[in-house]
Structures are given as C-alpha cells and as structure tokens.
Amino acid sequence: MNDPIEQFDVVVIGAGPAGAVSSSLLNQKGYRILVLEKQHFPRFSIGESLLPQCMTYLEQANMLEAVEASAFQHKNGAAFSRGEEYEYFDFREKFSAGWGTTFQVQRDNFDKILADEAQKQGVQIRYGHSVIACDPFADKRQLSVQSDNGQRYQVHAKFVLDASGFGRVLPKMLNLEQASTLTPRQSIFTHIQDNIDQPEYDRDKILITVHPLHHEVWYWLIPFSNGRASLGVVAPTELLETMLGSPLDNLQELVSQGGKLANILKNAQYDTQVRTLGSYSCNVTSLYGENYALLGNAGEFLDPIFSSGVTIAMTSAGLAASTVHKQLSGEQPDWESEYAEPLKTGIKTFKEFVEGWYDQRFQNVVFSKTKSDDITRMISSILAGYAWDTKNPYVKNPSRLSTLAQLCQDD
Ligand SMILES: Cc1cc2nc3c(=O)[nH]c(=O)nc-3n(C[C@H](O)[C@H](O)[C@H](O)COP(=O)(O)OP(=O)(O)OC[C@H]3O[C@@H](n4cnc5c(N)ncnc54)[C@H](O)[C@@H]3O)c2cc1C
Incomplete structure (x- = not known):
C-alpha cells in the first residue's frame, strides 16, 4: 500500500x-x-x-x-564614483524612520x-x-x-x-x-582577496563605479569583513558578447578600464571562480x-x-x-x-530609479553637487530600501525623478 x-x-x-x-x-x-x-x-x-x-x-x-x-x-551607505566625481549617501541620514545600517x-x-x-x-x-x-x-x-x-x-x-x-x-x-520591460543585461562577478590599502576607502559602503566611457556599464565593489570582497560588472548583453576572453579575462579587462576602481584594486588577488549571469x-x-x-x-x-x-x-x-x-x-x-x-x-519606485540610472537621469542626480539636504535625505531613504514609505514624495510619485534630474542638469 x-x-x-x-x-x-x-x-x-x-x-x-x-x-x-x-x-x-x-x-x-x-x-x-x-x-x-x-x-x-x-x-x-x-x-x-x-x-x-x-x-x-x-x-x-x-x-x-x-x-x-x-x-x-x-x-551604512552607498558610494558612487564616476571619473573624478565621488558622492555618497549615508543611510543614517535619511527621510524615513527605521534602521539606518x-x-x-x-x-x-x-x-x-x-x-x-x-x-x-x-x-x-x-x-x-x-x-x-x-x-x-x-x-x-x-x-x-x-x-x-x-x-x-x-x-x-x-x-x-x-x-x-x-x-x-x-x-x-x-x-x-x-x-521584463527592462533592457537585457549581463553581469560578470567573483569574490577577491581585495588587498585594498587606500586609507580613504570606506569599507562601510558599497562602491558603485560608472565606466568612464559607457554610462550603462557599472561595477560593484562590496567589501566583506574578512579582507575579501564581491566584485562585479554589469553591461548591456551585446557589449559583453563582443568580448572574446574568458570570464576572468573579461572581468579584469573591464576593471582595468574602471579609472579609480582599477587603482583601488591594483593589489587584488583573483582567486575564485568568475561567474556570469544574464537576462535576469x-x-x-x-x-x-x-x-x-x-x-x-x-x-x-x-x-x-x-x-x-x-x-x-x-x-x-x-x-x-x-x-x-x-x-x-x-x-x-x-x-x-x-x-x-x-x-x-x-517595486515601482525601484523600477523608476533603475530606468533613471541607465538613462542617466538618476546618475545626474547622484553626482549633482547642488541637491538640497532634504532631497539627499529622500534619495537616501530609497537607497536604504524604504521604497514603500509613501510619505516620501519620490515614493508617492516616482516620476518626480525626471523633474529632479532636470533641475540637477540645469544647475
Ligand atoms: C548580478 C546580481 C547581483 C545582485 N546583487 C544584489 C545585492 O547586492 N543585494 C541584494 O539585495 N540583491 C542582489 N541581487 C538579487 C538577489 O540575488 C535576489 O533578489 C535574492 O537572492 C532573492 O531571494 P529569494 O529568496 O527570492 O531567492 P533565492 O535567494 O535565489 O533562493 C531561492 C532558493 O530556491 C531554491 N529552488 C529553486 N528551484 C527549486 C525547486 N524546484 N525546488 C526547491 N527549491 C528550489 C534554490 O535552490 C534557492 O536556494 C542581485 C542579483 C543579481 C542577478
């Protein structure tokens, strides 16, 4: 039975x-x-x-x-780098109530x-x-x-x-x-022994670096507490398809093009399998x-x-x-x-900001030097995950990002 x-x-x-x-x-x-x-x-x-x-x-x-x-x-935050520009958002200084770290x-x-x-x-x-x-x-x-x-x-x-x-x-x-209505993209990533020796490098923040020539290509550097880090690059699928090396060769080639990131990682040891993931x-x-x-x-x-x-x-x-x-x-x-x-x-809030990242509206807001403290706190809240707090005007109406981007561009 x-x-x-x-x-x-x-x-x-x-x-x-x-x-x-x-x-x-x-x-x-x-x-x-x-x-x-x-x-x-x-x-x-x-x-x-x-x-x-x-x-x-x-x-x-x-x-x-x-x-x-x-x-x-x-x-405690997210840092962004593009050429000589560097900006960071401290999640402890955010609009919404709740955890800041x-x-x-x-x-x-x-x-x-x-x-x-x-x-x-x-x-x-x-x-x-x-x-x-x-x-x-x-x-x-x-x-x-x-x-x-x-x-x-x-x-x-x-x-x-x-x-x-x-x-x-x-x-x-x-x-x-x-x-998804989002453009298909691909990512190459691995874990490294980062050997970062720059005292100004902030291990308490994720570092997002924009490729100096291709605004749709960006890198993450996520440090861990044991001297290791997660390193990855995201790019449009058709761009990565033109790279003919191994995943490790392609990742190292892209990092060498990353301006300041290449310098931060100059002593890094690539000792772990490099993976690729696309159309996610x-x-x-x-x-x-x-x-x-x-x-x-x-x-x-x-x-x-x-x-x-x-x-x-x-x-x-x-x-x-x-x-x-x-x-x-x-x-x-x-x-x-x-x-x-x-x-x-x-999801809708994040999606507007994702689209704004790749069409540069949000990149321009991030790197703008003129945004007010209030705006910085509202953006910080979203980057800290408070994308459901409808008291935040950029959650209540995410398309306000376009107006903000325009203001940041005009300044
Ligand atoms: C390149 C890249 C970078 C990312 N970076 C970040 C980041 O920095 N921070 C962040 O928050 N998110 C990040 N994400 C997203 C994050 O990886 C996922 O959103 C998150 O892991 C989703 O969690 P989950 O519980 O839905 O699924 P998962 O964590 O994927 O867990 C799903 C589980 O289901 C199991 N499973 C699958 N099929 C079956 C089956 N048939 N039967 C039983 N079990 C099954 C799997 O084995 C797995 O363990 C990133 C994603 C990508 C693609």
Whole structure:
C-alpha cells in the first residue's frame, strides 16, 4: 500500500531569504510548514549587499540576533564614483524612520543562518528536495517532489509559497512568465582577496563605479569583513558578447578600464571562480493565484543596481505571511489589494530609479553637487530600501525623478 500523502498548512518552495523569512513568520502563527529546498546549504548565491529596510524583517522573524552575532561587514551607505566625481549617501541620514545600517554578507553563510534559525524555531526544511510539479487538488495544492536519492513523493498544502528565486518554479509550471520591460543585461562577478590599502576607502559602503566611457556599464565593489570582497560588472548583453576572453579575462579587462576602481584594486588577488549571469530581469502575469503566491525573485526581479533584491524578497515574505494567515484563519483576503498592490509600490519606485540610472537621469542626480539636504535625505531613504514609505514624495510619485534630474542638469 502507498504511504499516505503528507498534509501541510503551507509548503514553501526554496529556503533563500524569502523562504526562510516567510516560513518563520507563519511558524510563529502556529501553522504546519514544510520548506522544500533543491540544494544543500551552504550554497553560493549572488546578492551580498543588504539594505537597512530588510533589518525589520530579520527582527520580525527573530533572526537578527543570529545575523548580528556573525561578524558580517557593517554597512551604512552607498558610494558612487564616476571619473573624478565621488558622492555618497549615508543611510543614517535619511527621510524615513527605521534602521539606518545593515550588513554586507557572504550569502552562503547568511542564507544558511536564516534557514538554520527557521529550523530552530520549528520549521521543517528538506534539503536536496526539488519540486517538480504543482497541481490543484480539491481545495489544496499537490506538489510532486524529487529528492537527491531519486525518491519521488507528493505533499498536499493548503497554500504554496513559491520562493524558488530564479528557479521560478510556479511561473514556469503555471505559465505565468512575463518578459521584463527592462533592457537585457549581463553581469560578470567573483569574490577577491581585495588587498585594498587606500586609507580613504570606506569599507562601510558599497562602491558603485560608472565606466568612464559607457554610462550603462557599472561595477560593484562590496567589501566583506574578512579582507575579501564581491566584485562585479554589469553591461548591456551585446557589449559583453563582443568580448572574446574568458570570464576572468573579461572581468579584469573591464576593471582595468574602471579609472579609480582599477587603482583601488591594483593589489587584488583573483582567486575564485568568475561567474556570469544574464537576462535576469523577469516578471510574471500575476503574483498570486488559487492557493499560491510568488515571493522574491520568483515574482518580479528588476536589476542589481540598487541592491534591492533581498529587501524585495523579505518584504514579499512579510506581506504574503500576513495574507496567508488571514486566509487560513477563514477570512477571505483580497490578494490584489493586500499582497500584489502593496508589494508593487516599492517595486515601482525601484523600477523608476533603475530606468533613471541607465538613462542617466538618476546618475545626474547622484553626482549633482547642488541637491538640497532634504532631497539627499529622500534619495537616501530609497537607497536604504524604504521604497514603500509613501510619505516620501519620490515614493508617492516616482516620476518626480525626471523633474529632479532636470533641475540637477540645469544647475
Ligand atoms: C548580478 C546580481 C547581483 C545582485 N546583487 C544584489 C545585492 O547586492 N543585494 C541584494 O539585495 N540583491 C542582489 N541581487 C538579487 C538577489 O540575488 C535576489 O533578489 C535574492 O537572492 C532573492 O531571494 P529569494 O529568496 O527570492 O531567492 P533565492 O535567494 O535565489 O533562493 C531561492 C532558493 O530556491 C531554491 N529552488 C529553486 N528551484 C527549486 C525547486 N524546484 N525546488 C526547491 N527549491 C528550489 C534554490 O535552490 C534557492 O536556494 C542581485 C542579483 C543579481 C542577478
């Protein structure tokens, strides 16, 4: 006789930041949760620079203490460099209330800490278990799972949260994929022993450098607390396709063109695999459906420029957890107005600023010397992840960025 199918209140696909935080928040409400994770942790993931806004969710999920105990690099802002120009935003001097500092984290360690904390709180996580199908089943969802050792089985969930990142499990299975309106771009990145010896270099900030000749090409330098750093470059796909070297050759060639960045990294040791990732911007036709919702990268992913990915993932986790709680308590939440619309408020803000970065409206604002302290505080808030604070005029109406860019250009 077949084993009975296991029943859960909520099954979460993926144990990254969205999966760990959502499962913890729902576990706090007393639900029976199962997280299915395809890989074994620790595993590499890109996306190391956090934004202060996500500290709120780490607190709510009772994970902040464990993160703080882990000696990650402190972060208090974002610095920008273009030729001889250098500007920085200090997140502690921002318009919105809330955390003004956060961390730059090696994601293999960080994601494992979050998942371990969720497990300690009582969430069941199965590593090496991949979701391979999802069907509606009476008033539930039935997921087919395959484990590393080839075992196949089914589970039933009253609700499924897809936190599978670029795995995009439900968007693929339920035909929800929608192309992003953002231009396809590619990234080359690695970890280095940075050996930076300039005393003026500020390890408490991410450094974004604009290529001296191509305004659409930019580099990130995210220092860690152990003398290492994440280094990456983003460029239009067609530009990178003209580079014929290995990923390491191409990255080093681009860094050598990076003006001051080349000097900052003059002693760097490239001792780790160089990876490439392209066409990552993606969207879906809907962020929710019958007994499921899409979180983090499984929903919409914009662009790496403002390090917004983990913050969007955790915000989606927080919103989805409270809406699932309503639904499983017998209320009938309106997923559009209680989940999709609020989540999209912040995504819309970031999207306007992403578009403004690549068409140079926002680059001109960043490097303008004449912006007022008030404007600087409002921009700082958005860069710190407070893209949902509609008291900020640039969140309430993100298209105000165009007027601001015009003013900065005229000065
Ligand atoms: C080049 C680049 C740079 C970036 N830099 C930053 C940055 O500095 N800061 C920032 O905040 N964000 C950054 N991001 C974005 C960030 O990486 C993501 O937004 C973030 O990791 C999303 O979290 P998540 O929980 O949605 O998914 P993930 O962290 O990707 O987790 C998804 C999990 O689902 C699992 N999974 C996949 N398929 C299945 C399956 N079939 N069954 C079970 N499990 C499955 C995966 O193994 C994975 O562990 C960057 C992105 C890119 C492309």
